[in-house]
Amino acid sequence: xxxxxxxxxxxxxxxxxxxxxxxxxxxxxxxxxxxxxxxxxxxxxxxxxxxxxxxxxxxxxxxxxxxxxxxxxxxxxxxxxxxxxxxxxxxxxxxxxxxxxxxxxxxxxxxxxxxxxxxxxxxxxxxxxxxxxxxxxxxxxxxxxxxxxxxxxxxxxxxxxxxxxxxxxxxxxxxxxx
Amino acid sequence: xxxxxxxxxxxxxxxxxxxxxxxxxxxxxxxxxxxxxxxxxxxxxxxxxxxxxxxxxxxxxxxxxxxxxxxxxxxxxxxxxxxxxxxxxxxxxxxxxxxxxxxxxxxxxxxxxxxxxxxxxxxxxxxxxxxxxxxxxxxxxxxxxxxxxxxxxxxxxxxxxxxxxxxxxxxxxxxxxxxxxxxxxxxxxxxxxxxxxxxxxxxxxxxxxxxxxxxxxxxxxxxxxxxxxxxxxxxxxxxxxxxxxxxxxxxxxxxxxxxxxxxxxxxxxxxxxxxxxxxxxxxxxxxxxxxxxxxxxxxxxxxxxxxxxxxxxxxxxxxxxxxxxxxxxxxxxxxxxxxxxxxxxxxxxxxxxxxxxxxxxxxxxxxxxxxxxxxxxxxxxxxxxxxxxxxxxxxxxxxxxxxxxxxxxxxxxxxxxxxxxxxxxxxxxxxxxxxx
Numbered sequence: 002x003x004x005x006x007x008x009x010x011x012x013x014x015x016x017x018x019x020x021x022x023x024x025x026x027x028x029x030x031x032x033x034x035x036x037x038x039x040x041x042x043x044x045x046x047x048x049x050x051x052x053x054x055x056x057x058x059x060x061x062x063x064x065x066x067x068x069x070x071x072x073x074x075x076x077x078x079x080x081x082x083x084x085x086x087x088x089x090x091x092x093x094x095x096x097x098x099x100x101x102x103x104x105x106x107x108x109x110x111x112x113x114x115x116x117x118x119x120x121x122x123x124x125x126x127x128x129x130x131x132x133x134x135x136x137x138x139x140x141x142x143x144x145x146x147x148x149x150x151x152x153x154x155x156x157x158x159x160x161x162x163x164x165x166x167x168x169x170x171x172x173x174x175x176x177x178x179x
Numbered sequence: 180x181x182x183x184x185x186x187x188x189x190x191x192x193x194x195x196x197x198x199x200x201x202x203x204x205x206x207x208x209x210x211x212x213x214x215x216x217x218x219x220x221x222x223x224x225x226x227x228x229x230x231x232x233x234x235x236x237x238x239x240x241x242x243x244x245x246x247x248x249x250x251x252x253x254x255x256x257x258x259x260x261x262x263x264x265x266x267x268x269x270x271x272x273x274x275x276x277x278x279x280x281x282x283x284x285x286x287x288x289x290x291x292x293x294x295x296x297x298x299x300x301x302x303x304x305x306x307x308x309x310x311x312x313x314x315x316x317x318x319x320x321x322x323x324x325x326x327x328x329x330x331x332x333x334x335x336x337x338x339x340x341x342x343x344x345x346x347x348x349x350x351x352x353x354x355x356x357x358x359x360x361x362x363x364x365x366x367x368x369x370x371x372x373x374x375x376x377x378x379x380x381x382x383x384x385x386x387x388x389x390x391x392x393x394x395x396x397x398x399x400x401x402x403x404x405x406x407x408x409x410x411x412x413x414x415x416x417x418x419x420x421x422x423x424x425x426x427x428x429x430x431x432x433x434x435x436x437x438x439x440x441x442x443x444x445x446x447x448x449x450x451x452x453x454x455x456x457x458x459x460x461x462x463x464x465x466x467x468x469x470x471x472x473x474x475x476x477x478x479x480x481x482x483x484x485x486x487x488x489x490x491x492x493x494x495x496x497x498x499x500x501x502x503x504x505x506x507x508x509x510x511x512x513x514x515x516x517x518x519x520x521x522x523x524x525x526x527x528x529x530x531x532x533x534x535x536x537x538x539x540x541x542x543x544x545x546x547x548x549x550x551x552x553x554x555x556x557x558x559x560x561x562x563x564x565x566x567x568x569x570x571x572x573x574x575x576x577x578x579x580x581x582x583x584x585x586x587x588x589x590x591x592x593x594x595x596x597x598x599x600x601x602x603x604x605x606x607x608x609x610x611x612x613x614x615x
Contacts, residue, residue, distance in 0.1 A: 047614050061532065092491045100488055103481065 010153050011178050012038065013162055014137045015171035017146040020046050026148065026169035027052045033165045035157060038149040041141040063121050064114055071113025075106040137177055149177070189602040193453060193594040206584035213577025214256070221252040221574065250568060257317035258564040259574055260309060263582040265412045266436070266556045268306040269429070270586065273437025274299025275368045276401055279394035282371075282387075287609030288464060291457050293601055295444045297375060298593030299437065300368040302586050307361035310412070314357070321564045324348045324418040341418050348415055360408050367397040375601060382603035405430045413556070416563035420498045424483040431479045432555050435472040435521075439548035442469060444590065446538045446545075453599055459536045460613045466535030469544055473525040476552075480518075502558055506567040513554045513571075520551025553579065 017023040079102040088096035138147045274296035281289045328336030378386035406426025442465040487495040524547040534540035561569045
């Protein structure tokens with residue numbers, strides 16, 4: 002969900018006071034034929050992702066692949082250094098005695114996975130030193146819930162959408178330009 | 180969105196049908212027949228062992244010279260009883276363990292199916308009495324440390340290392356401990372069970388708060404007794420050897436087996452039309468539990484193995500050598516079966532989210548864990564007790580059948596004794612709306 006808005010886009014932002022209301026509103030607004038850009042909340046709301054119709058996250062696949070990269074790196078590293086490049090006998094064991102390297106393999110798997118997921122987090126949330134994130138309403142970090150609607154991606158006009166938002170329980174509706 | 184199951188009634192009674200009773204009786208009879216067959220084969224073939232007895236004796240080395248000088252085929256029978264008794268003791272007590280930590284954590288979700296772990300510890304007196312009986316009948320054959328000569332400096336059998344463990348490994352203290360374990364575990368379970376049944380009748384949070392208190396007491400007790408019982412029941416068989424990881428290791432094994440039994444019971448009851456309010460999220464959490472604690476078991480297994488392997492101390496390594504290449508590689512297959520079924524198998528089967536929410540995958544993984552951890556205990560107990568006379572034949576299959584059917588009988592009887600919905604449990608509402 003990298004947020005790329007090259008040209009100026011105009012949003013309608015419905016502000017809600019209650020998580021139950023916003024959850025109910027998501028369904029009503031969608032039923033009225035409005036495409037919702039995103040809902041912002043100070044805390045996770047159970048069932049919101051399903052109500053918004055977000056596709057199942059692929060973050061697990063990413064984690065698996067990062068982990069696998071780590072496993073293969075560790076296998077290559079230990080096998081190359083201890084068996085191919087400079088075989089060494091330690092403690093009377095074979096120069097490549099697999100159990101000895103399990104901790105290294107495990108740790109590198111975890112390390113690659115963790116670092117990879119940090120990167121994934123930064124990219125998928127559109128964060129970064131030069132990126133300016135979209136902030137629809139600062140109060141969503143405190144006690145308000147915001148439903149953002151991209152007017153450019155909706156067929157209904159502004160007043161109609163504003164009515165739908167108000168009818169579904171929005172305490173206020175603001176316009177936000179980026 | 181949360182799939183909130185409308186719950187039509189707060190009353191649901193489990194029925195232990197005549198059909199299932201009949202099946203369990205057939206299972207027990209078949210088990211007895213198999214054990215009888217196995218015993219007959221062993222008893223009649225016992226003479227053939229004499230020929231190579233001397234050679235095997237010499238190969239077994241010093242440690243087992245004492246234990247094996249009078250090997251009888253009945254040792255294998257008692258060793259089998261012991262393996263199963265230890266295994267099912269663990270499965271039973273983990274029901275109590277699960278309840279206790281869920282009370283302590285004030286977990287809500289698990290109250291939806293709490294009658295199942297609550298029914299498990301009822302089997303404890305059975306395994307407890309069996310273990311006491313086996314210790315009296317065959318303690319001398321199973322436990323090397325019970326030999327009197329080990330502690331007598333004038334005896335040729337005298338063993339200074341075992342003599343040093345005399346303060347802990349002596350018959351009176353061992354029996355006191357054994358009675359204490361089962362007494363405490365079963366007694367505290369009875370308290371929790373009664374509180375839970377009274378809560379059903381009268382309601383109120385008073386019973387819940389008391390349950391937290393007694394659950395916590397149990398956890399403190401179990402924190403010590405889970406380790407010491409693992410030393411007593413399993414580790415003391417290989418008397419010279421010790422591992423500081425062993426208590427954790429056995430607890431991990433017991434715990435994950437108990438979780439698998441719990442999951443399997445929940446899924447089976449659901450398939451029979453009970454527990455309609457248990458939704459995919461509950462199953463998902465049970466799947467996570469099995470997945471996580473399979474990895475935990477592997478972690479402890481490996482931590483124990485790794486240090487011994489790396490340190491290369493002969494007196495420690497002998498333990499793995501016996502299981503790996505000792506006794507003509509008799510235990511090599513079960514050694515690998517153990518690692519495969521308890522780590523690789525649940526790890527791969529339960530890795531995805533969908534698998535943990537699908538009953539068939541949960542059942543496959545649970546069966547893998549249940550079978551796998553039997554082999555864990557088999558592998559820990561058999562080499563030290565029967566050694567080269569061990570094997571996997573009718574006697575092993577039969578004994579598993581007898582114990583498994585007995586356990587299912589005890590579990591089913593307990594399930595009929597209470598409403599399957601803990602209807603006045605303060606967390607029930609939360610559990611019914613469980614959504615992840």
